[in-house]
Structure formats: C-alpha cells, structure tokens
Amino acid sequence: MSEESKRRKAGNGEDSIYWDSSKNRYVGAISLGYTPAGKRIRVKVSGKTKTEVRAKIREKRKELAAGIKSSASYTIEQAVQAWLSQGLKGRDKGTVDTYTSMATHHVIADLGKVRLVDLTADGVDCWLDEKSMSLAKSSMEMILSILRRSITHAQRRDLVLRNVAELVELPEGQSGRPSKSLRLEQAKSVLTARQGTWVHLYVAVSLLVGIRTEEVRPLTWDRVHLDPPSGTAPHIEVWRSVRRRGETKTVKSRRTLAMPKQLVETLRAYQKAQQVRRESLGLSWGDGDFVFGTSSGEQRTAENVRRNFRVLLGEAGFIEPKQWTPRELRHSFVSILSDHGVPLEKIARLVGHSSSQTTEAVYRKQIRPVITDGAEAMDEIFFRDEGSSE
Structure with a gap:
C-alpha cells in the first residue's frame, strides 16, 4: 500500500x-x-x-x-493608499503632499505589489537595507513610519494579525546635507543685498532675530511692535507658524523677541512702502496682513522664499547660492552670537530651545516678557561702527 x-x-x-x-x-x-x-x-x-x-x-x-478577516489579495499598495486617504485627516496640505510623495516613490514603488499577508520582517529588513544605500536617515525614518502606520491602519480594520514592520530596526541611512552657517563677513554682505525689497527684510529678520523660516512666513504686522508703550523694546511676538492650526514647533518656541534698532527703522520704512503699494493697487491694508506677503497679500510659499533667497545670495557675491537654504540663517544667528561670547543658555532662550533644566525653568517665565539679549548683541555686532560715527 x-x-x-x-x-x-x-x-x-x-x-x-x-x-x-x-x-x-x-x-x-x-x-x-x-x-x-x-x-x-x-x-x-x-x-x-x-x-x-x-x-x-x-x-x-x-x-x-482573533476575528481577523485577512484577504490573500490585499496588497501593501492598498494598505498604504487606505492610510493616506483615512489616516491623515486634518493635516495641512504640505504634510499630506510630503507623505504621499514618499509613499508613492518608495513604499508603493518597491513593495506595492506584495500581498500584506505575505510581508515578513526579513523582507522589510532587506528593503530597508537597500534603501539605506541612497536615502538619508530622516527619509528612512519617514518611509518606515509610513509602512508601519499603514499596516497598523489595516490591523484596526481586522485585515492583518500583526505588524511585521514593528519588528525591524532602522538602518543608519546616508548622512544628510550638513547644515552650515554664514561667517560674519558673509552675513554683512547678505544684509546689504537687495535693500528695500521684501526678501532683504525677510533675511534680516531671520538672521538678526533668529526666527525659524516657518515662523517668518506667517508673520503678520499685528505681531510686530515697532512703537510699543514706553519702557518696552520694539519686539516681535513669535506665536505662530505654518504648522497645523498655526502652532509653533514646541511650547518653548512661543516667545517674544526684541529687534535690533537698525532693523526696527528698516521695518518701519518697509511697512509704509507696503501700505502705499497695496493701496495703489486698490487693495486694502491692515495690521493683520502678512509682513512678507505677496503683492496681493497672500502668504508666500517656502519655494518662493527659497528661490528669492538664492537670488539675493547671488547678488551678494555667493558662488553657489543653491547650496544654501533660508533655514541656515537661523544657524548663522546662533553661530554669530556664540562667536561673540553670548552664553549658550541665553541663545537657547532666543531660539526657543531647551538645552538644560535651568534654561527650561527660565524660559517658562519668558512667554510674555521681551527677551532683549539677542537684539542688544546684534546691534553691537553689526551696527556698532555706524553708531560710533554719529
């Protein structure tokens, strides 16, 4: 038998x-x-x-x-698309576009045809190892997050039993483009380029006050106090950003910063010119308008700012303007103050960081009072020669 x-x-x-x-x-x-x-x-x-x-x-x-209703035909692409359409509700358009692009070009392009029930931890490990040869660590973190969240989304709908993407370790990935800062001589040349234009003022505020580019773009005139009550220094209220619902990056990023004297005068002249220009075009103007808005009063996009910033760098004599981004003005702010001897604890307060427990304790008391250290130092660094010749 x-x-x-x-x-x-x-x-x-x-x-x-x-x-x-x-x-x-x-x-x-x-x-x-x-x-x-x-x-x-x-x-x-x-x-x-x-x-x-x-x-x-x-x-x-x-x-x-466990009551799971897994389907042999349900693919990674379907899981990711379901998460993109249902798991990002309430996010701003920029965030959705970024996740969609990364999901499309990396997760779906590489794993989209794989059936969800067939995905293994070894398979995810091999995929990540391959991606680490070309992607920076931040991009690696994002694509793994997309995969994990997509599978979790499927788990909640009883389409798969476990999330194998939670079982893997993230490879290092490639080093991202290193951030850099302007030298003092470069910073001075930047501050003299395209004077009178909005991008010149944008650069001046970012470099001399240390505000994030995402905080400068939504800045409105009602947050810029050029003529405050007696006894208070002219200041900017950094209370909003382009993030979802307008929150600043962290609670400690919500701060009130004094401005260097020369910047105050330049902003005052720019404000008057902007008002005249808007009225000549038949457009209304008010304190709620964007400081660095477009001609029609709309908030500028990050791409628009980046493009104009690089044009300014070209006029300032930079050989490779495309190697710089607006966020590096903030790095320059920190570096220039540090080189000038300003204690790191004070710089941390100015930029909204918490580098020590002491800084945290002090900063919590500084939500309303104007922090003047940066403005005083910048007046000393950039404008002392002008002041001494008067």
Whole structure:
C-alpha cells in the first residue's frame, strides 16, 4: 500500500492537507462548518511543502480566533493608499503632499505589489537595507513610519494579525546635507543685498532675530511692535507658524523677541512702502496682513522664499547660492552670537530651545516678557561702527 493511500482521512471539522497537481503545490483546507444552505465553508492556503502549509494553517487559525478577516489579495499598495486617504485627516496640505510623495516613490514603488499577508520582517529588513544605500536617515525614518502606520491602519480594520514592520530596526541611512552657517563677513554682505525689497527684510529678520523660516512666513504686522508703550523694546511676538492650526514647533518656541534698532527703522520704512503699494493697487491694508506677503497679500510659499533667497545670495557675491537654504540663517544667528561670547543658555532662550533644566525653568517665565539679549548683541555686532560715527 502506498504512502498516499495510508494517509488518514481528515475527520469532520479537521484541517486537511493534500497535493494539487494542477497547481503543483500542497493545499491546506480549514473547515469552518456549513452555511444555512448546507454548503461547506472552507478556507484554503497553499505552499511548496507540507511544513509550509502547516505553518500557514496555524497562522490562519490565529487570525480566525482573533476575528481577523485577512484577504490573500490585499496588497501593501492598498494598505498604504487606505492610510493616506483615512489616516491623515486634518493635516495641512504640505504634510499630506510630503507623505504621499514618499509613499508613492518608495513604499508603493518597491513593495506595492506584495500581498500584506505575505510581508515578513526579513523582507522589510532587506528593503530597508537597500534603501539605506541612497536615502538619508530622516527619509528612512519617514518611509518606515509610513509602512508601519499603514499596516497598523489595516490591523484596526481586522485585515492583518500583526505588524511585521514593528519588528525591524532602522538602518543608519546616508548622512544628510550638513547644515552650515554664514561667517560674519558673509552675513554683512547678505544684509546689504537687495535693500528695500521684501526678501532683504525677510533675511534680516531671520538672521538678526533668529526666527525659524516657518515662523517668518506667517508673520503678520499685528505681531510686530515697532512703537510699543514706553519702557518696552520694539519686539516681535513669535506665536505662530505654518504648522497645523498655526502652532509653533514646541511650547518653548512661543516667545517674544526684541529687534535690533537698525532693523526696527528698516521695518518701519518697509511697512509704509507696503501700505502705499497695496493701496495703489486698490487693495486694502491692515495690521493683520502678512509682513512678507505677496503683492496681493497672500502668504508666500517656502519655494518662493527659497528661490528669492538664492537670488539675493547671488547678488551678494555667493558662488553657489543653491547650496544654501533660508533655514541656515537661523544657524548663522546662533553661530554669530556664540562667536561673540553670548552664553549658550541665553541663545537657547532666543531660539526657543531647551538645552538644560535651568534654561527650561527660565524660559517658562519668558512667554510674555521681551527677551532683549539677542537684539542688544546684534546691534553691537553689526551696527556698532555706524553708531560710533554719529
């Protein structure tokens, strides 16, 4: 008697494994009873060996016990698209566009056709190792986050039992473009380029006050106090950003900063010119308008700022303006103050960082009072020669 004929027939309600010559694979069948019409309900899995099929049957039993309704045809692409459409509600357009682009060009492009039930931790590890050869660590973190959150989204809808992407370690990835800062001589040349234009003032505020570019773009005139009550230094209230609902990056980023005297005078002249220009175009003007808005009064995009900033650098004599970004004005602010001897604790307060417990304790008391250290130092660094000649 052959081995095949010796095989015990599976009893009612038991799982069975058999060879399907048409598929050239072993098939495992799980019996789930009968429909009201008397039709047998069975779930099938397949594999190259009986051992593989038995493992799949065990996994399927776990899923069934947990109420999981996994589909053999549900792909990573479908999971990611579902998360993009349902898991990013309330996010600003820029955030959605960034996640969509990274998901499309990396997760879906590489793993999209893989069935979710077939994805393994080893498979994710191999994918990440390959991506680490070309992507920076920040990009690696984002694409792994997209995959993890997409699978979690599927888990919540009982489409998969476990999230294998949670079981892997993130490779280092490539080093990102190192940030740099302007030398004092470069900073002085930048502050003399394109004077009278909005981008000149944008650069001056970013460099001399240390505000993030995401905080400068939404800045409105009602937050710029050029003529405050007596006893208070002219200042800017850094209370908003382009982030969702306008929050600053952190609670400590919400701060009130004095401005160097020369910057105050330049802003005052620019404000008057902006008002005249808007009125000449038949447009209304008010304190709620953007300080660095477009001609029609709209908030400028990051790309618009970056493009004009590089034009300014070209006029200032920079050989490779495209190697610089507006955010590096903030790095320059920190470096220039540090080189001038301003204590790091004071710089941390100015830029909204918390580098020590002491700084945290002091900063919590500085939500309303004007922090003047930066303005005083910048007046000394950039404008002392002008002041001494008067």
